[in-house]
Amino acid sequence: MSVVGLDVGNDTLVAAAARQRGIDVLLNAESKRESPAAVAFSHSARLLGAHAAGAASSHAPFSSPKRLLLLASRPAPRDLPRLPFPVDVGARVHVDHLARRIALSPTHILAMLLAYLRQLAEDDLDAPVADCVISVPCYLTQAQRRAYADAAAVAGLRPLRLMHDLAATALGYGLYRSDLGVAGGPTFVAFVDVGHSDTQAGVVAFDPSGMKVLSHAFDADLGGRDFDEVLFEHFAEEFRDRYKIDVVGNVKASMRLRAACEKAKKVLSANAEAVVNIECLMEEKDVRGMIRREDFEKLCAELLERVVEPCKRAMADAGIGLDKLQSVELVGSGSRVPAIARVLAGFFRREPSRTINVSECVARGCALQCAMLSPTFRVREYEVQDVIPASIGFCTNEGPISTLSSNALFRRGQPLPSVKIITLHKNSGFTLDAFYVDENELPPGTSTQIGSFEIGPFQAHSEKSKVKVKIRLNLHGLISVESAVLIDDDQRDVNSADSMELDSNDDMDHKSKNERPMHRQDLQIVESIYGVMSKQELLEAQEQEQQLAYQDKLVERTKERKNALESYVYDTRNKLSERYRSFATDSEREEISVNLQQTEDWLYEEGDDETEAVYTSKLEELKKLVDPIEYRCKDEEARAEATRELLKRIVDHRMAAKSLSAPERDAIDNECTKVELWLRESSHLQESLPKNVDPVVWSHEIKKKEEELDMSCSKIVTGRARGHDNNDGC
Structure with a gap:
């Protein structure tokens, strides 16, 4: 069983696998290490990854899975204009597929991308894939984390861990370094991940035995795409004034301009200026624009200021000074803008390092963690300790349950995983409500409510x-x-009113020696997490994904049969005029040529969109005409080889017979002579026939004669051995 790490970014997908020699990033069908995070639908096919991105001109792909997941739980009006497709309540999208309307939630789309990565991994590794570690941003709420878990279940995956992006990056950074924490204390490293749609920062302490995350901070609405958007707005306004076109109001034109702006941003990373040149953007107008790097950085001044804010919070939460940091590692697809590195250097008072692959580090770290958690791999002992990114509290109708002034039961910065045991004085069923203590620890606009847990019903004896x-x-x-x-x-005898306590001991079965016997009863727990899929919805999603996956395979098989038919037409036409020419009669060539032309015309007309069975039937019809000619051609070479083998075998038997007695030698020679005569007569008849008729004798018949000769000679030798045994017995 293979173990993999999966990084589902907002823009790209990366999969890595643990092998005996290390961690490898897996290649997709196009032999690329990254795949677009996109899903598209035609009337009969589902397109994933590069195929979906390539079909953007005809079928608008559903992309940005992270943003869709956030849209499902909070208002984000700035996101809606950027999406090239309409979204419904709960960020659902609707598609027409196989003559029916399908509603897809963000969890469904995420599941499709995970299933795509699973298939990619299985194709590369040539082995089934189930165990995995999936990367997640640190700011995800409980509902969003469960959406990842549900999506993995729909995709047929078994996640061993949902791992924070920075923790995965830090693991890949620290595991192979022997110089961290060897000078008498931990080594502190800051990580800044500027992704496509978000920015995360954290501080990690390393020592030879492992790593410990000290802090997480983020800006969930700041990423590389926001720098693209600055360019988009700049050129959209410029083209409106110069060419009198409104790009913003045209979906396809906006997609093309955004793609051009993304390329321009990459050009500005290494050059002083960049040109945007798009043919027929809209209204049959070609547009051209130019921007200098300094002008771009002025437009992005507000964004550049925001990049530093998560870093400030991460350092404050870590509780260490800037002088304690050994290095600052800058990663993420959006980190290539030179101005970002410059402002971070100003804050950290040192140049950020780029010693790890900015696009693959998360997937590699996840694959390492999966290998460490899987029993099928042996990895050196290395502790990975993450922390709780946002404080979580619990309450009943009587108030919060905590001994802390903050009302937090699980406090931000505490180790993850964590267990708490609370004691409540209750004599009937009750409900525990879970909530986030501080809304400032969540993305803006996110609800602090998590869910409820109904305990009971029960009726106490006391x-x-x-x-x-x-x-x-x-x-x-x-x-x-x-x-x-x-x-x-x-x-x-307890005279006080209902109260609540927080136990410091996790062992619920511990009893003091003086404690009297007590009656214990396990109570029913009914969980209700806000904004997650019900069990029935999960089953329906799994069934829908299985149906779509079956349809995908059917479409792929149909495509393969169509391509096979098309290739057969062209290949046979060439062979008929060259290799097969002397093996076919004029009438056969004429009939086959006509059928090939008819099939070719049919493929490009009414046969362009047919079923697998129809393409298979067409191919079989052609093969019935061509196979006899192909057999004659192939059998000519095989017949010559079989003849040589038979003649060699006759010589071998005669040579072996020299050591036998005269009767046995004569018997073997007689068998060889009969076969030799048969072969001579058959060959003489064959030479008198043209190549375009079936041969007098086929190669398989010659091979059969060789087997019969071997058997006859073997019987003669075996009979001799039995005769000697009988004489010895007398």
Whole structure:
């Protein structure tokens, strides 16, 4: 079983796999290391990755999976104009596929991309893939993390961990370095990830035994695409004034201009100026524009200021000074803008390093973590400790459950995973509500409500019974109420009103020696997380994905049969005029040529969109006409080879017979002579026939004669051996 790391970015997809010799980034069908994060639909086919991006001119692809996931849970009006497709309530999109209307949630689209990566990995590794580690941004809410887990289940994957992007980057950075933390204390490294749609920053402490994330900070609405948007707005305004066209109001023109602006940004990373030149952008007008790097940086001044803010928060949360940092690592697809490195150098007082691959580091780190968690790989002991990115609290109708003034049960910065056990004095069913303590720790506009956990129903024997609740924040960063146990003690006299306590000991079965026997009862827990798929919706999504996957394979097989038919037409036409020419009669060549031309015309007309069965049937019809000629051609060479082998075999048998007695030698020679005579007569008859008729004797018949000769000679030798044995017995 293979183990892989999957990085689903907002713009690109990367998959890496752990092998015995290290970590390899896997190639897609186009032999590229990155694939577009896009899904497109035609009337009969689903397109994924590069195929979806390539069909953008005819079928608008659904892209930006991270932004769609955020749109499902919070308002983001700036995102809507950038999407080349309409979105519904809950960020759902609608497509027409196979003559029916399909509604797709962000989780469905994410599942399709994960399934694409799984298939990519299976094709590259030639092995089934299930175990994986999937990267996620640190700012995801509980609902969004569960969306990733649900999407993985729909895609047929079994994630061993949902790993924060920076933690994955740090793991790939630290595992292979032997110089970190060897000078008597930990080595502190800051990581800044400027992605396509977000910016994340964090500080990590390294020592020879492992790594510990000290802080996470982010700007969920600042990434490389925002710098592209600055160029887009600049040129859209320029073209409106110069060419009198409104690019913003035209979806296809906006897509083309955005693509050109992205290229211009890359050009400005290495050059002082860049030119945007687009033919027939709209209204049959060719447009041309130019921008200098200094002008671009002035337009991006506000964005450049925002890049530093997550870095400030990350350093403050880490609790160390800038002088303690050994280095600053800059990664992410949006980090190539020179001005970003310059402003970060001004804040950190040192030039950011680029010692790791900015686009592949997350996938590589995830693959490493998957190998460490999988029992099929042996990796050196290396501790990976991440932290809780946002404080989570719990409350009942009586108020928050915490011993802290912040009302946080799981405090930001605490190790991940984490377990808490709370004791509540309850005598009937109740509900625990989970929430984020501080909205400032979440992307703007995100709800602080997580969900509710209904405990019970139950009826205690005592008015002051206790309920011990075990709450876990697991390795994925997902919260769950793992167990709830009712503890009844009728003999205890508790006069206080219902209260709540936070246990420091995680062992729910621990009892003191003086404690009286208590009645324990496991209670039912009903979980309700806001904004996630129900079990029924998950099953429906899995069924829908299976149907789409089956249709994808059917379309692929149909495409292969169509290509096979087309190739057969061209290949046979060439062979008929060259290699097969002497093996076909004039009437056969005429009939086949007519059928080939008819098939070619049919392929480009009414046969352009047919079923697999129809293409297969057409191919079989042609083969019935061509196969006899092909057999004659191939059998000529095979017949000559079989003749040589038979003659050699006759010589071998006669040579071997020299050591036998005269009767046996004569018997073998007689068998060889009969076969030799048959071969001579058959060859003489064959030479008198033209090549365009079936041969008198086929190569397989000559091979059969060779087998018969071997058997006859073997019987003669075996009979001799038996005769000797009988004589010895007498």
